[in-house]
Amino acid sequence: MKLNNLATFLLVVPLALASAVPKERKQTYNGYKTYKIATHNNPAEVRAKIAKFAAIPFNTRDDVHLDVAVPPEEIAAFEALGLETTVLSEDLGADIAEEGPLVAYESPVGVQAIPSLTWFNNYHAYADHITFFNDLQAAFPTQSEIFTVGKSFQGRDIFGIHIWGSGGKGSKPAIYFHGTVHAREWISAKVVEYLTYNLLTQYTNDTAVKAIRDAYDFYILPVVNPDGFVYSQTTTRLWRKNRQTRSGSTCVGTDINRNWPYKWELTGGASTDRCSETYKGLAAGDTPENQALVAFTQKLKNGKGIKFYVDWHSYGQYILLPYGYDCNARASNHAAQNTLAKNLAAEIQKSYGTRFTYGPSCSTLYKTTGSAPDYLTDVGGATYAWTIELRPTSSSSNGFVLPATQILPASIEQWNGLKYLLANI
Ligand SMILES: [Zn+2]
The missing domain is CATH 3.30.70.340 (Metallocarboxypeptidase-like)
Known part of the structure; x- marks a missing residue:
């Protein structure tokens, strides 16, 4: 040996x-x-x-x-x-x-300097993700601000960036993104950061970007499971859940995306086994991460409302519409959602030929209870609330581990898709 x-x-x-x-x-x-x-x-x-x-x-x-x-x-x-x-x-x-080593990030030199696009050539440690986001925000101080929604189980801030357009801060309906609720899905943080980067840097030189920026307020949280993300970088690359301990069990972690307080009590879409990858928790919303996200979601709902929510995941290349909890349930605007998802898949494919499958979450992939898009749709009042499962395909050999050379293409195809999507909702 x-x-x-x-x-x-x-x-x-x-x-x-x-x-x-x-x-x-x-x-x-x-x-x-x-x-x-x-x-x-x-x-x-x-x-x-x-x-x-x-x-x-x-x-x-x-x-x-x-x-x-x-x-x-x-x-x-x-x-x-x-x-x-x-x-x-x-x-x-x-x-x-x-997948490459975690490369050290260097802040750009100069006042309001924009971080380099080389950020998207490699994966980085969690601390660098925070610095990168702060640097990006600092380059556009009159159009954006960093916010936190609460703390993780281990006390890390769950942070995001709020970006607004010509109407001023908080004047428009929300476009709302979560990334990396599942720790090992590293590409989701990168893609969300690329979308953020372009929303900020392209505002003055792309009229299509100006139009969507002026129509919506963006609330983007790249890593909503920071404890799990750190653990996947330092210890167990394929870690999925948060790092919450519970008395009476040696198994660590709850699946934050099976813990949302909506249809949580149903069976068959999550696990009650504390050791399972899809452990739902002892009660709806009993993870600190979920409580923070629920409170922030309610704030957006009670503000200008939520137009579009995406929970960014990997892998499998899917665009998943409501619902997860019941394979026969459909959103009231399902026909419009399905057409939009079909057109988004076509738009994504134009960049590199990458094919995404679309359809209702339960019937297309599997049943989920206590998941974010179901909550966002029926409780959060979002017009659209989707899960997007990024590269690679479901038959890939490496699944959650996407080579660093694919970070940019995986991001560019989503950016092109997003520009189409937000111009057509
Ligand atoms: Zn996931």
């Missing part, structure tokens, strides 16, 4: 305890092989067979297939199970290496 494999071996835990990794050392995933396992509508049987392995499940919709990363020392035993598998990647560690 090679030394790096030995280190990995020492960190492995049974599947059921995957959320309770006690070590704070960084997990490398070197030699982890990733598989797509066919489940034939019986994922429980497959999950039971692999329960003794330290396999890490990737996807949450598992009726057709369950994607897992298997540590090197367990590959032989795993393959001996004879499951119906396809190899997605020979080495998850190599995929993560392709």
Whole structure:
């Protein structure tokens, strides 16, 4: 056993305890092989067979297939199970290496200097995301301000930027974005930051941008799960939930996007197992992150109202409309939403040929309860409230780990899509 494999071996835990990794050392995933396992509508049987392995499940919709990363020392035993598998990647560690190192950010020199676009060539540490946003805001002090909506479980500020146009601060309906509620979905922070960057820097040299800026107030929160995001950078790259501890359990973390106080009580769209990746919490809205986001959402609703909300996620390339809680439920303006999503997908595809699938969240992807778009639609009063699942495709080998070279194209295609969208709602 090679030394790096030995280190990995020492960190492995049974599947059921995957959320309770006690070590704070960084997990490398070197030699982890990733598989797509066919489940034939019986994922429980497959999950039971692999329960003794330290396999890490990737996807949450598992009726057709369950994607897992298997540590090197367990590959032989795993393959001996004879499951119906396809190899997605020979080495998850190599995929993560392709993602590149976290590069140090340097603030631009000069008063009101705009940060460099090189920000979008690499991934960065959480502290740099804060600095970048502050620098960006400082370059446009009369058109924007930084705000915080509250604190995370570990006490980090949940911050955002408010951008306004010619009508002045707070005069128009809200365009409202959340990024990175799921910690490991790093591309969502980058894409949200690229949209922010262009909304600010293109205002005076693109009439289409001026028009949308003057029509709406933008409220953009790039990382609404800062504790999980930091943990995914320092310790466990594939961490999803927040880092909330609860008495009586060694498992850490609640899925903030299964914790919204709307249809939370329904079954089948989240987990009551504290160790699960989709753990919903003990009560609706019992995560500090969700409480902060709910309060801010109510503030926007009671202000000029919410025109458009997007919760930015990865991966799979989906544009998901309401609802998540019921596969037969449709928003009252569903026909308009569906047409808009279809046209947005076509617009996104024009940039690099990337194909996005669109449709109601539950029937297109999977059932979710206590999710943000359902709350935003029925409680927050948003005209549109969507989830956008960014690159790569659902059949990708590396899933949440998108190479740094794809940050810009993944961002540019969304920016082109957004310009179309906001001119047509
Ligand atoms: Zn997600």
